[in-house]
Amino acid sequence: MYDVIIIGAGVSGCAAARELSRYQYSTLVLDKCSDVAEGTSKANSGIVHAGFDNEPGSLMAKMNVRGNAMMEQLSKELDFPFIRNGSLVLCFDADDEYKLEDLKKRGEANGVPGLRILSGDQVREMEPNISDKVTAALYAPTGGIVCPFNLTIALAENAADNGVEFRLGTEVTDIKKKDGFYQVVAGGEEYSARVVINAAGVYADKFHNMVSEDKMTIIPRKGEYCLMDSTVGDFVHSTVFQLPTAYGKGVLVTPTVHGNLLTGPTATDIDDKEGVNTTAEGMNELLKKAELSTPNLPRREIITSFSGLRAHRPEHDFVIEEVDGAPGFVDVAGMESPGLSSAPAVGQYVAEIVQGILPAEEKTDFIGTRKGIPQMRYASFDERKKQIEKDPAYGNVICRCCTVTEGEIVNAIHRTLGATTVDGIKRRTGAGMGRCQSGFCNPRVVEILARELGVDEEQITKKGPGSQFLEGYDKEGIRA
Numbered sequence: 001m002y003d004v005i006i007i008g009a010g011v012s013g014c015a016a017a018r019e020l021s022r023y024q025y026s027t028l029v030l031d032k033c034s035d036v037a038e039g040t041s042k043a044n045s046g047i048v049h050a051g052f053d054n055e056p057g058s059l060m061a062k063m064n065v066r067g068n069a070m071m072e073q074l075s076k077e078l079d080f081p082f083i084r085n086g087s088l089v090l091c092f093d094a095d096d097e098y099k100l101e102d103l104k105k106r107g108e109a110n111g112v113p114g115l116r117i118l119s120g121d122q123v124r125e126m127e128p129n130i131s132d133k134v135t136a137a138l139y140a141p142t143g144g145i146v147c148p149f150n151l152t153i154a155l156a157e158n159a160a161d162n163g164v165e166f167r168l169g170t171e172v173t174d175i176k177k178k179d180g181f182y183q184v185v186a187g188g189e190e191y192s193a194r195v196v197i198n199a200a201g202v203y204a205d206k207f208h209n210m211v212s213e214d215k216m217t218i219i220p221r222k223g224e225y226c227l228m229d230s231t232v233g234d235f236v237h238s239t240v241f242q243l244p245t246a247y248g249k250g251v252l253v254t255p256t257v258h259g260n261l262l263t264g265p266t267a268t269d270i271d272d273k274e275g276v277n278t279t280a281e282g283m284n285e286l287l288k289k290a291e292l293s294t295p296n297l298p299r300r301e302i303i304t305s306f307s308g309l310r311a312h313r314p315e316h317d318f319v320i321e322e323v324d325g326a327p328g329f330v331d332v333a334g335m336e337s338p339g340l341s342s343a344p345a346v347g348q349y350v351a352e353i354v355q356g357i358l359p360a361e362e363k364t365d366f367i368g369t370r371k372g373i374p375q376m377r378y379a380s381f382d383e384r385k386k387q388i389e390k391d392p393a394y395g396n397v398i399c400r401c402c403t404v405t406e407g408e409i410v411n412a413i414h415r416t417l418g419a420t421t422v423d424g425i426k427r428r429t430g431a432g433m434g435r436c437q438s439g440f441c442n443p444r445v446v447e448i449l450a451r452e453l454g455v456d457e458e459q460i461t462k463k464g465p466g467s468q469f470l471e472g473y474d475k476e477g478i479r480a
């Protein structure tokens with residue numbers, strides 16, 4: 001019997017796990033994927049929104065502004081990259097400038113500090129690659145960028161260091177309401193808990209509907225992206241939006257914390273909750289829209305495309321509450337954008353709700369900080385020298401595009417909640433994220449994973465069962 005079971009190891013579930021780990025709870029996180037951050041939390045814009053476009057009074061507005069304010073301190077405590085680069089919302093027609101004023105007023109009502117309207121010339125002075133057609137823009141100095149998977153991994157590692165148990169590759173298939181607790185069926189086993197947190201992303205409706213008569217619908221709203229090489233990471237410095245549409249914040253152009261340039265997303269409602277393919281139409285649409293903002297977008301530097309699914313509720317607000325008629329069952333649902341920006345605040349809010357249901361003492365030995373993997377590409381000559389003296393593997397470069405060393409990869413495997421897949425290595429170290437998209441380093445990463453985990457190379461996967469690189473093994477990793 002656990003005190004709390006969290007379904008879903010995305011940024012919402014991991015933020016909740018970290019906050020709950022401050023208290024004397026026994027907590028278990030279950031996720032069907034082989035790593036944390038395998039759902040929407042790995043494929044989004046990575047923007048820490050300032051919080052000006054959410055409806056005043058909505059949970060989205062409150063969580064966004066609070067989460068944004070918390071992100072900088074959290075990035076120091078948990079050692080993940082975060083940059084407050086500011087954001088711009090562009091207007092292309094003087095007749096629409098009142099919409100910028102409306103956004104500014106809305107932002108001020110939400111408590112967003114420092115909002116300013118800039119003229120077209122002021123915008124171009126700040127960002128020379130922005131279109132001549134821009135007449136004005138809303139500038140939000142508190143907008144930021146974060147690495148969505150580094151954030152999620154950091155939260156998860158810190159939660160695990162504070163005693164939270166993670167069972168990955170464990171799919172929840174059923175939830176039964178019992179007398180004063182819930183029985184959660186996952187991976188063929190039964191787990192019991194007094195409190196269940198439903199943070200299952202696009203599948204949160206499925207679990208909500210298992211315990212409630214008041215049915216919830218979550219529509220997967222797909223967003224496709226193009227990622228450009230780090231050679232053009234300084235094409236823009238702030239995050240550049242256009243005036244929002246009914247489908248959301250529209251197509252943006254932004255630098256990433258890893259020094260790349262990102263453009264997207266599209267917004268298309270689909271039926272398939274696993275439908276994360278990209279399409280030629282999507283790419284064409286988003287590039288055309290991005291070129292309205294920045295006409296000289298360096299298309300030749302595109303190195304990959306990807307897509308993610310927003311957990312869209314027609315009511316368009318987060319649902320973070322104990323479900324009516326299901327005491328102890330807490331939804332963290334409808335976590336579309338700004339779910340990433342809000343995560344630090346969402347974690348705290350969930351912990352407050354759980355405290356109300358099942359009060360517990362704070363731990364006296366909570367570990368508030370976590371150290372990331374030393375990154376040789378960002379280190380000074382002296383830091384590199386010191387690290388290589390300590391461990392020569394930090395001098396052996398495996399990923400040439402991103403200068404990721406063997407030492408970093410080995411660290412990623414053996415740390416708390418260590419990587420067991422090639423994607424897990426990629427997200428923790430950046431190996432394979434460069435221009436060649438792992439063409440050179442993939443076989444070396446497979447080799448190191450097999451060596452360090454003590455398994456055959458044929459058993460190493462991209463992202464869990466069914467994604468082996470080498471032939472001759474079936475879905476379960478058994479030789480055919």
Ligand SMILES: Cc1cc2nc3c(=O)[nH]c(=O)nc-3n(C[C@H](O)[C@H](O)[C@H](O)COP(=O)(O)OP(=O)(O)OC[C@H]3O[C@@H](n4cnc5c(N)ncnc54)[C@H](O)[C@@H]3O)c2cc1C
Nearest residue numbers: 008010011012032039040041045047172201223339340341
């Ligand atoms: C295109 C796009 C752009 C976005 N841009 C931004 C942005 O710039 N800024 C921002 O703030 N927000 C953004 N968001 C929103 C943000 O990405 C999400 O709010 C956030 O990642 C949601 O996290 P989550 O933990 O709730 O869900 P997820 O990350 O999806 O996690 C849910 C987890 O539940 C697990 N799960 C599901 N079913 C089961 C099961 N049966 N058993 C066990 N586990 C299960 C999944 O494997 C998954 O790991 C964007 C979203 C999209 C799609």
